[in-house]
Amino acid sequence: MSSGLKVLHVAETVRGGIATYLNELHPHQSDSFGRGNVNYVVPSDHRSDLVNIEDDAVTTFPRDGRNVIGLFAMLSATMRAVRQLRPDIIHLHSSFAGLVVRPVLWLTYRRSRIVYCPHGWAFGRETGRLSRAVTQFTELVLAKLTHRIVCISESEQVDAIRVGIATKRLALVHNGISKQRPVLDQRSAPWRSDKIRVLFIGRLDRQKGYDLLIEAARALGDAIDVRLIGASVVSKFSRSDLPANVSLLGWMDRNQIEAELDQADMVAIPSRWEAFGLVAIEAMRAAKPIIAFRIGALPEIVEDGVTGVLCDQVSPEKLVEGFQRATRLDLPAVGRAGYERFTRLYDIEQTHRGLSQVYADVLHTHESEAGQQAKLQSDFSNNLQP
Incomplete structure (x- = not known):
């Protein structure tokens, strides 16, 4: 993967697993794509969950719980970052970012490739039958506006295929973390128990x-x-x-x-x-x-x-x-x-290589389509000439 690739990660919330995912991935993507080319849109109250990521790489938005105002703020911040950074890849994390951002990007900004990672399908959760049917239909429709969907486990990929999402849109990239454990906090209270x-x-x-x-x-x-x-x-x-x-x-x-x-x-x-x-x-x-x-x-x-x-x-x-x-x-x-x-x-380097391949594939497909379009236009123009 050549350096200079611009990636924008967007999440409606990062607390917990998504923060770990981004924190683990960031140094590898920065090294590969170049410092300043990997950026983030996250809620301001979760900014501190992203560690060792420079402030100039992070666009924040105000969020007071999960509501329409917060989702609109995320969308506004995303579109601002997209116009400013002009990323090659927009990588959306979790269902709310996927739900709100994908249709708007598709309608207004087709230059970037859209990669979506649900981090667990909304229809795989404990919900009523109607709610599950609605979320399945929504994901099925939005999948058509997505260049690639990254599944973090085989079970997530199987669930996607089961509801009708096209296999060609799916990529399996397991989560990973660094082999190096973080330093242990020596001030931790001892845990004395014979159980x-x-x-x-x-x-x-x-x-x-x-x-x-x-x-x-x-x-x-x-x-x-x-x-x-x-x-x-x-x-x-x-x-x-x-x-x-x-x-x-x-x-x-x-x-x-x-x-x-x-x-x-x-x-x-x-x-x-x-x-x-x-x-x-x-x-x-x-x-x-x-x-x-x-x-x-x-x-x-x-x-x-x-x-x-x-x-x-x-x-x-x-x-x-x-x-x-x-x-x-x-x-x-x-x-x-x-x-x-x-x-x-489950080494993070394997995750990084897998995602880099996904990015390369969607960009290559885009270039091929653009080349085919240019050839068709050229052939059409030649055929019109006497």
């Missing part, structure tokens, strides 16, 4: 299944000790009814998270639905076993009984059974197997 130390990292929202973990912990009071890193983003969370073996640590920075990971025996990912689960590969990088449900991409990432424990149904009872199974495993050995799997499959 299995279980760490949860993520939003305290229904999707992430933190409530299922709390119920399992309540039932396993003598066996596990749980720490929750995160806070609620969508739903309201009450800390008053936590059992004695569950501690809430709130949001932490990456170095603090790594210090907590280091002390944990296992990482719990009890999500009800999950497009990929970056926390899973962060746990594997730290050589920690994972316990999760057999949903979304998690069965692709976690090998049951080898790098962790997969529970067949989404319920506290199945989670309890999973923890009981985990007590019979050699957890450090399972963690080491996870680390080996991580280094083989």
